[in-house]
Amino acid sequence: MKALRFHAARDLRVEDIAPPDRPGPGQVLVKVIQCGICGSDLHEYTHGPQLIPVAPHPFTQAKAPQILGHEFSARVEAVGEGVVRIKVGDRISAIPHLNVPGEYFARRNLGHVSSETALVGFSWAWGGMGEYAILPQDNCVRLPNSVDDAQGALVEPASVAMNAVDLAHLSAGSTVLVAGGGPIGSLAALCALASGASCVVLAEPNEFRRTFLADLHGIVPASGDIQELQDLARKLTDDGRGFDAAIECAGHERALANCIETVKPTGTVVQVGLFVDVPRVNAFKISEKMLRYQGSWGFPMTIGPRVVALIEAGKLPVERIVTGHVPLARAVTGGFDALIAPGNRNLKILIDVA
Numbered sequence: 136m137k138a139l140r141f142h143a144a145r146d147l148r149v150e151d152i153a154p155p156d157r158p159g160p161g162q163v164l165v166k167v168i169q170c171g172i173c174g175s176d177l178h179e180y181t182h183g184p185q186l187i188p189v190a191p192h193p194f195t196q197a198k199a200p201q202i203l204g205h206e207f208s209a210r211v212e213a214v215g216e217g218v219v220r221i222k223v224g225d226r227i228s229a230i231p232h233l234n235v236p237g238e239y240f241a242r243r244n245l246g247h248v249s250s251e252t253a254l255v256g257f258s259w260a261w262g263g264m265g266e267y268a269i270l271p272q273d274n275c276v277r278l279p280n281s282v283d284d285a286q287g288a289l290v291e292p293a294s295v296a297m298n299a300v301d302l303a304h305l306s307a308g309s310t311v312l313v314a315g316g317g318p319i320g321s322l323a324a325l326c327a328l329a330s331g332a333s334c335v336v337l338a339e340p341n342e343f344r345r346t347f348l349a350d351l352h353g354i355v356p357a358s359g360d361i362q363e364l365q366d367l368a369r370k371l372t373d374d375g376r377g378f379d380a381a382i383e384c385a386g387h388e389r390a391l392a393n394c395i396e397t398v399k400p401t402g403t404v405v406q407v408g409l410f411v412d413v414p415r416v417n418a419f420k421i422s423e424k425m426l427r428y429q430g431s432w433g434f435p436m437t438i439g440p441r442v443v444a445l446i447e448a449g450k451l452p453v454e455r456i457v458t459g460h461v462p463l464a465r466a467v468t469g470g471f472d473a474l475i476a477p478g479n480r481n482l483k484i485l486i487d488v489a
């Protein structure tokens with residue numbers, strides 16, 4: 136079968152490799168349909184290996200060369216012994232977290248924060264950028280007919296965004312600042328609306344990204360200039376006191392400062408953007424305003440089915456962030472290289488694997 140494998144930084148190859156054998160007990164064999172290219176895939180490409188193990192992963196034994204891809208839709212081709220919830224022919228979306236059974240955090244539905252957890256597409260023999268993959272049945276969310284293959288490929292990043300929104304503790308009618316209009320920021324804005332926010336200010340310096348969702352009712356694009364954000368906070372929020380919550384999705388010092396500055400006293404700032412550098416933070420403001428500064432990383436396994444249900448209900452148009460498709464054979468130049476090119480005008484590129 137064809138698969139895109141990471142060998143080293145700047146060395147991704149579409150190769151012919153042996154397809155997986157029959158699924159083991161509790162596992163399914165799937166044929167991948169569409170797979171998204173994620174920021175973390177790009178990070179492996181330019182700076183890896185980071186999440187990809189160079190020595191065998193203690194739980195899965197996986198190591199480079201590694202098939203990438205952890206955001207994908209697929210069709211079930213075979214099921215192993217003891218698989219009861221999923222049948223041959225079902226379409227599924229993959230959930231990448233491979234929890235170590237009985238592990239401390241896994242027992243608490245928090246396997247995503249455990250250092251022992253492996254990830255499909257990083258530290259598992261298979262990934263969504265190969266034609267076939269083996270997955271544990273617990274890592275498959277069944278897709279109803281009304282959720283299409285592209286939407287199915289976006290369940291994973293939408294779950295990352297939904298976890299950040301969950302941690303912002305919104306109520307119906309809340310006002311939210313989302314700082315950063317990349318794929319996760321755009322999905323966080325959609326998730327905030329789906330979670331009942333009345334107004335989401337999407338702050339992003341790049342004009343293309345900023346105005347991408349601007350036609351949606353409830354989304355207010357902003358440039359990220361602090362004066363503009365303060366004016367919007369005064370105008371759009373209850374008594375002009377500031378946003379109920381802010382979600383930092385840029386991993387950028389100024390974006391975080393804007394969140395701390397414009398969220399109302401006692402509000403929440405959720406940190407989902409990943410910082411490469413260590414930012415300077417106005418911690419005095421966090422004290423003075425009695426803010427809650429909440430980290431967000433991955434998502435609990437229980438979020439995937441909620442995201443699928445919201446897509447099915449027409450309340451979470453995740454497909455809005457897709458800006459391009461590329462066949463697997465051209466995924467490196469037409470996908471990875473396109474996304475890291477200066478002046479990139481894509482948000483999410485999906486690889487058509489099947």
Ligand SMILES: [Zn+2]
Pocket residue numbers: 173174175205206291292
């Ligand atoms: Zn991802």
